[in-house]
Structure formats: C-alpha cells, structure tokens
Amino acid sequence: MIKSVYIHIPFCKNICSYCDFCKQFFDDKKVDKYLSELSKEVELKYKNEIIDTLYIGGGTPSSLNMLQLEDLFKIIKKIKLNKNYEFTFECNIEDITIEKAKFLYNNGVNRISLGVQTFKPKYIKLLNRKHTKKEVFDNIKILKEVGFTNINVDLMYALPNETLKELDEDIDILLQLKVNHISTYSLILEDNTIFKIKGFSSVSEELDAKMYELICKKLTNEGYIHYEISNFAKKNCESRHNLTYWNNNRYYGFGLGASGYIDNIRYTNTRSLNEYLKGNYVYEKEMLTNNEILENEFILGFRKIAGISKQSFKIKYKTDIKNIELINKLLEKNYLQENEAYIFINPKYIYVSNTILEEFIGGVYE
Numbered sequence: 026m027i028k029s030v031y032i033h034i035p036f037c038k039n040i041c042s043y044c045d046f047c048k049q050f051f052d053d054k055k056v057d058k059y060l061s062e063l064s065k066e067v068e069l070k071y072k073n074e075i076i077d078t079l080y081i082g083g084g085t086p087s088s089l090n091m092l093q094l095e096d097l098f099k100i101i102k103k104i105k106l107n108k109n110y111e112f113t114f115e116c117n118i119e120d121i122t123i124e125k126a127k128f129l130y131n132n133g134v135n136r137i138s139l140g141v142q143t144f145k146p147k148y149i150k151l152l153n154r155k156h157t158k159k160e161v162f163d164n165i166k167i168l169k170e171v172g173f174t175n176i177n178v179d180l181m182y183a184l185p186n187e188t189l190k191e192l193d194e195d196i197d198i199l200l201q202l203k204v205n206h207i208s209t210y211s212l213i214l215e216d217n218t219i220f221k222i223k224g225f226s227s228v229s230e231e232l233d234a235k236m237y238e239l240i241c242k243k244l245t246n247e248g249y250i251h252y253e254i255s256n257f258a259k260k261n262c263e264s265r266h267n268l269t270y271w272n273n274n275r276y277y278g279f280g281l282g283a284s285g286y287i288d289n290i291r292y293t294n295t296r297s298l299n300e301y302l303k304g305n306y307v308y309e310k311e312m313l314t315n316n317e318i319l320e321n322e323f324i325l326g327f328r329k330i331a332g333i334s335k336q337s338f339k340i341k342y343k344t345d346i347k348n349i350e351l352i353n354k355l356l357e358k359n360y361l362q363e364n365e366a367y368i369f370i371n372p373k374y375i376y377v378s379n380t381i382l383e384e385f386i387g388g389v390y391e
C-alpha cells in the first residue's frame with residue numbers, strides 16, 4: 026500500500042560547489058514546460074491512494090515564482106491526503122518571503138526543510154550558497170510567524186579545512202534557531218562537482234569522527250533525539266516521510282531524477298529534461314526478489330537508532346527476524362544488540378554503522 030509521495034523540482038538559482046543532486050539552472054520557460062509534464066506523470070501513475078506523507082524536494086522548490094507555485098499546487102491538489110498528513114516543502118533561505126511562506130502555509134504545507142549548511146561567511150562562500158546568517162534568523166522568524174511549527178534545518182560539516190571549534194560555533198548558532206528537526210551531513214566529495222574538479226579534500230577521518238561525536242553530544246544535550254544515523258528530532262517530530270524510506274515502505278517518486286518503490290519495483294526517473302519532456306519518465310527499474318526486499322529492510326532499517334521492530338518484521342515477512350543467520354552472527358559479535366522489542370546497532374558502533382550495514386549486501390536471507 027502506497028502512503029508516501031516524493032515530487033522533485035530540479036531547478037536552482039545557483040549551483041552549490043558540492044552538489045551532485047539532479048538539478049539544473051533555473052529557467053522560466055523550462056520550469057513551465059516541466060510543470061505541465063509533471064502534471065501528466067502524476068495523472069498517469071497516481072492511483073488515488075490516500076497519502077500520509079508528501080515531500081516536495083529538489084533542486085530548489087522554493088525557487089519557483091508565485092505563478093509557478095500555483096501551477097505546482099494544482100498538481101499537488103490531485104493527491105488525496107490523509108487527515109493527519111505530513112507535507113514537507115524544501116526551501117532555500119534566500120527564497121523565503123512573507124508572500125511565499127503564507128502561500129505554502131495556506132495550501133497545506135505543514136513542514137519546511139531548510140538547507141542552511143553553515144553560518145560562517147567563508148564557508149557559505151566556499152559552498153557557493155547565497156544566504157547570510159542574519160537571513161537565516163530573519164526568514165525562520167517569518168516562517169514561525171506565518172504559523173510553521175515543524176521546521177528542519179540541514180547542517181553540513183567536515184567542510185574543507187573546517188575545525189572542530191568552527192563546527193562547535195555553528196552548532197551553537199543552529200541551536201539558537203530552536204527548530205524541531207536537524208539533519209546533519211558530513212561532506213561527500215561527489216564526482217562532477219566544483220569541489221571534486223578543483224581537488225578539494227574533506228577533513229581527516231579522525232576529525233570527522235570527532236565532529237560526529239560533537240554533533241551527537243551537543244544535540245542530544247539540548248533535547249534532540251538521535252533517531253537515525255544523521256538525523257535528530259524533538260520528541261514526536263521525526264520526519265515521517267523519511268521514516269517511509271528507512272522502514273522500507275512503498276512510495277511514489279514523481280519528477281526528474283526521482284526514485285520510487287511501487288509493488289516490488291524500485292525505479293529511478295531519467296535525469297534528462299529532454300527525455301522527461303517527451304514523456305520518457307523512467308530511466309531504470311528493477312523488480313526486487315524477496316531476498317533483495319529483505320536486504321533493503323536491513324540496510325535501511327538499521328539506519329534507525331531504535332533499529333528494527335521484531336513484531337513489525339514478523340507481521341511483514343511472516344517469519345521471526347531471529348531466524349536470519351546473519352542477524353544472529355552480528356548479535357553474537359555484539360555489532361547488533363537487542364531488547365524485548367527491537368534489534369539495533371550497538372550504540373558504540375553507530376559512527377561506523379556503514380561497515381555493519383555493508384555486511385547485509387548480497388546476503389542470503391530466505
């Protein structure tokens with residue numbers, strides 16, 4: 026049963042030095058054509074399910090002008106939302122105006138995700154972002170005044186030459202914003218980015234580990250719950266949409282470069298705007314075997330700090346999670362631990378959780 030929808034808006038007013046997401050320069054005419062094709066894709070694929078979580082991401086959805094936002098919301102209105110829905114809209118700080126914030130609020134958006142990344146002018150410049158620290162404070166104030174209570178901020182760390190002290194200062198500023206969700210990202214040097222082309226390097230692994238530890242310590246001290254490797258939320262403010270992914274549940278992905286998971290098929294849409302505008306939406310799709318579905322269940326599920334619920338697993342797969350040999354092996358090695366209800370990664374190993382998750386790749390689970 027599908028209960029989540031992701032919609033991708035691939036346009037940005039400027040391109041950040043680290044970004045390998047599916048995006049391109051904002052162009053009014055292309056946006057208009059894109060929205061009319063997006064409308065067709067949604068109409069063709071969406072089967073009128075009642076949706077719990079809707080996420081408009083990018084690119085930069087907030088780069089759209091008011092008329093384009095109105096067109097986008099005509100498409101969104103085709104999607105039937107549950108009474109208790111979560112509707113997230115990604116914004117870049119510099120796009121936020123009272124008019125846009127009110128429009129989003131009045132059209133049902135109840136969660137805003139903001140790419141802030143850093144507050145330090147030298148890193149803002151290095152990342153080629155366009156906001157200032159003052160704008161972050163002013164525009165989050167606008168969002169709160171308009172009525173938004175559910176706000177996420179993305180913070181990046183391990184930036185080229187960044188020190189622990191600089192990160193510490195960034196976290197202190199971030200905490201002053203009093204938002205209820207924080208996503209943290211250690212810089213990944215992706216191919217085809219300015220950073221990679223210019224030969225920048227990230228910080229040492231040792232410093233990266235210290236930075237992660239600092240983030241975990243400072244955020245949990247302030248009452249944020251560390252609920253996923255990179256994500257922190259105040260009580261009951263976890264991202265329900267992202268939990269769809271980590272719970273290995275089905276979802277629609279609409280738009281350029283979007284991924285989806287329908288029935289047992291995982292698919293990724295084309296990143297070519299030309300192909301997309303011709304109606305050739307899907308670039309690749311793969312029908313998963315039961316074994317691959319289980320593999321994903323573990324790789325995604327153990328990202329959650331609470332781990333995988335034994336009971337949910339039994340209901341979903343009609344077998345006990347403890348029947349899986351690899352689970353027992355990792356429990357024996359103390360990489361995984363358990364309580365009555367859950368199996369989870371040993372908190373001691375969260376920083377190296379990727380190594381543990383890799384153990385599940387290519388395993389035999391049936």
Ligand SMILES: C[S@@+](CC[C@H](N)C(=O)[O-])C[C@H]1O[C@@H](n2cnc3c(N)ncnc32)[C@H](O)[C@@H]1O
Pocket residue numbers: 043044045046082083084085115116117139140141142179180181210211212213214215
């Ligand atoms: C889907 S992107 C958000 C796009 C949105 N336009 C923005 O810039 O806020 C989600 C987050 O991923 C993080 N991110 C993107 N590229 C990254 C990279 N190369 N390394 C680490 N984090 C990255 C950034 O924090 C970004 O806000």
Ligand code: SF4
Pocket residue numbers: 036037039040041044045046048083084085117140
């Ligand atoms: S990080 Fe966000 S704003 Fe920057 S180029 Fe990527 S998608 Fe666009």
